[in-house]
Amino acid sequence: MTSPNSSNSEAGLHAVDYWQVVRNRYGIILLAFLLVFMTALVITYVMPKRYESKAVLQVRLSTPAMEVMPGVARAPSNLSQSFLQTEFKVITSQKTLDIVIDELDLTNHWNLDREQVRDQLAGMIDAQNIRGTDLIEIQVRAQNPQDARMIAERVSKAYRIRRGELENKRSDQALSELRDAVIAQEDLVEEKRQALTTLIRTEKIPYVSNQSGINNRTYTEIDDARSAAERYAELEAERIRLESQIETLLRYDGDQLMTYASGLNLPENVIRTLHPQYLEAQRSMNALKAGGLGENHPNVKQQKEIIEGLKGQLEDGVLALRQTLNAQLELTREQAERLKVAADSKEEDAVTMGIARQSFDQARSDFETAQDLLEELKIKEIGEQMQRRISEDPVIVHEEPVESQAPVSPNITLNLALGAIVGLVFGVGIAFLLEYLDTSVKTLEDVERYLQVPVLAVIPKDVGVLYKQSGMSPDAEAYRILRTNIEFNRKNPEDNAITVISGGAGEGKSTTLVNLAYICAQGGYTTLMIDADLRRPRLHTFFEINNSVGLTNYLTTDLMLEDVILQTPVDNLYFMPSGILPADAAGILNSRRMSELIQDVKQRFDLVLIDSPPILGVSDASVLASEVDLTMIVVQHRKLPRNMLQRVKSTVEGVGGHVIGVVLNNVDVRSDSQYQYYTSYYTYYAPSDAPAPTSGAKPKSSTKAQATRTLDTKEHDDLY
Structure with missing residues (x-):
């Protein structure tokens, strides 16, 4: 049975998720809000102004002078809703509007035929009941305040005329029907009188009036x-x-x-x-x-x-x-x-x-x-x-129409308020729709659910190159976590050759590799970076090194390994550039010399990190994944769909590679609050006593003695 506390926690979690969607897509929400709001503003500005004039009338029911038959009550004096609805229709009926059209000569004034004038006039008139009273309010809206007043005045007058005509017609009809009924009843009375007289004369019975109406006679x-x-x-x-x-x-x-x-x-x-x-x-x-x-x-x-x-x-x-x-x-x-x-x-x-x-x-x-x-x-x-x-006047005017000094339409405040509300709702709706349609990786749970591999680290957004930053930046802590997780997730300590891949370009795998190598070198690991991206190499740009001689030269010529490995300005960190870009990059990488190279550097260095091109674009990364011990996938937060990432993993496993885990890169921890637990070191850990790294790189020849010592006598300094 679910406890109330757990239910409250789930409700709070859902609320946080909704707020997270709003924060992540606030730009779309703001854009939709401004678009709708500006549209409402423009529509309000271009809408024609309308002025209103109104007349307030009191409508009286026609009641009979007395009862038709004893005991029959008169009609109620208050107006029913059906009666008012009927009167509203009378106000906008054809005959009433025709009186107004003829008095104001609207056919000539508006230069339209009578039917068009009647339709336009009916759209300008609105009649409604003032709640709790017997009063009817006739409202007329027109683009000209004088037209609104004159039409409202003529409509109320025409309605009074029509109402009077209807009352007179009803009264005349009632009098005529009463007169006919009286004549018919007089004939009937005379007929009954003659029948009674005949009985009196025939039976010799004296007539005695029975005024009481009760038969109480003695025979x-x-x-x-x-x-x-x-x-x-x-x-x-x-x-x-x-x-x-x-x-x-x-x-x-x-x-x-x-x-x-x-x-x-x-x-x-x-x-x-x-x-x-x-x-x-x-x-x-x-x-x-x-x-x-x-x-x-x-x-x-x-x-x-x-x-x-x-x-x-x-x-x-x-x-x-x-x-x-x-x-x-x-x-x-x-x-x-x-x-x-x-x-x-x-x-x-x-x-x-x-x-x-x-x-x-x-x-x-x-x-x-x-x-x-x-x-x-x-x-x-x-x-x-x-x-x-x-008889009293059936319609009494209590308020004469007057000219309006300010337009009643458009209502700028209402339109803008509605525009703001609709824009906000529209923006939030689009945000949630996009969030629903977005199948990219959003959370750590998405990675672990769809790829079935652990998340090694969460790299915040806008993390630069660590070795160029002064002091100990808090950004370095994410890579320390990555280094620790790699150490504990590799089953064999000898599996030290790792290639870093991504599904597509621009996901930050090269930056991730450089920073991870820097952190490992700081931790005492002799680390070698190999730029195996023979399509678009980038690692040499981080250290401002010429990549004219490097991996491709070693694989295609008889150069020694010491000739293509350079020491960076960071202690324990070495770098092998890509070299001249070949025509058949996959063929070069898928060679026996490449396999021997990997086996050789694994013996010489504590950690070998190999940069590769995107695995879904070319086959180079697949070749490298089959040669190295482990493959680390760099996934940019909210970029590639989940099915693409599943294809990345299946491609690696299809060539015999082993995925050690995923690095979730470029995460906006300010908007995605759920990741703040993984980057909480920003709030309490900010080391500042690290020495500032020097820029530039030294060629391998200038540090040949140190490099030779490193390659010959590798020492494993495990700090964990």
Whole structure:
């Protein structure tokens, strides 16, 4: 799992990489920025100046004088966005522009036909809403401030005219439609009135206005029929009750009959009075007998007579009660029959009258509804007429157009700011595009990834010839690092013959060889430099030595080795010039004498450095790579594509050579901050106690004793 610290480090690394691209290609960014900025400046300068004049108008919605129907709300007074967009189109519509063209005579003034004038005029006008208000701002831009003011003034006036015409047209149309609706409704009301009158005359129903609109009327016929039916039902119930009482009276006898009869609630029912007396007399009889009196006792006999008398009266009362019930039953039956006949007759009349009433109610409702609607339409017509008389101006001008004193276009500040921003973005984009398309070696990781060899040293940009510099220059430290890495990367200490090659010309291999030889000589190595670049030799120019006699002379003649090796002004440093340039350089180098030469100098010197031509241009370098022990490739930073460097390595390996490593040369450590870790000695190491080297070179003959001693008795002083 990735920690937050590592994520932050990666983000910081990416940011540094991006900044590195900007620093490396700041020249392209600056050029693109200046190009776009100057283009914006020129375009702004040549753009025609335009002046603006504007009018501010308030647009009012047309609202009806009153509601068309009760409960229907009026239209909202605030302006909707769709309404404003419609008004913007009206402002720039053909009819509005034609009014402006005719008033200002623009066809003659601009010397164009009407269609062209209309198109040009529409492009000059812009209408927009002032946010949060009902105001419309009409803006007109023209090359002349007087034209801008006059056109803005005429456009606002033409819009007011068009708006007024549209409002009048709408009002006239509304009044016409209302008048037609009133006439049609009057005809409908008259038709409903005649239908209602016919029903009144035919059914003889009096007309009563239903202003409340609720059907709460009483029909007499229906009520009578309902009352008769209810009365008949009551009589039927009474008949059934009487029949039940008579049947019960006939079924009971004795005391049960007396008891039941006393409970009947009938007028002139004497049993209700006698029966309690009869019961009281029996209780008295029972009391006398309980007191021990016999049947023949005078009191008992007297009491029996009273009981018998009351019993006879009760029997007579029961007979009278039966006769009364029978009489009531007969009367109830007769009344029920008569009432049934009357109820049937009234029910039939009620049904007929109900149908007539329903038709009447419907006709009256239709008539009253039509009449109410007619009254509302008439009120609406009157309201529209009043609205027409007192209508407000639909467009109010709040700000009259004035002549502008300064042009509004082009906006110099905005154009230049946009030019600067676009130029900067464009430059940075080009820089990153070029960085993406650039396949040259940019980092040490590129070298190690694509060539699979180590980077021996990073040589900063603009490093001169070390032996000509006074004191100990910090530049020398890079070559000391190179010397150390060569020592530790060669597997065999006897592999001391190294050729320095490059993919193309101008990558600094000759300078690298001279400085490396100088540093090695300072470190105690007896070092020999051989200029084997027989195409364009340069090593003799560093020491101001004549190269008329050298390697080619030795390979083609019988000269001795001491005759072609010169000692330089630097101790332990010797030099073999190229000699006269031959016609077949590769043939000379690919010879047995060249092989013997290399083997000989390897025995005489601690280190032999051979300069060669670019390996991709000619075959000389391939021959030298096959003869020497090691090959060192000098790569100029950000120059050759990676595939070219891979070809360099494959060429060396193809002839049997061994690549010891790569020197990354001419690195701009000021812009490529990642290399500052490899050149940090500039900040803290600046030796100054080294003796200044002398210029010029001495011929080998003047130092023959020292050279002979060096060639004969080689001493290896390894300082590491």
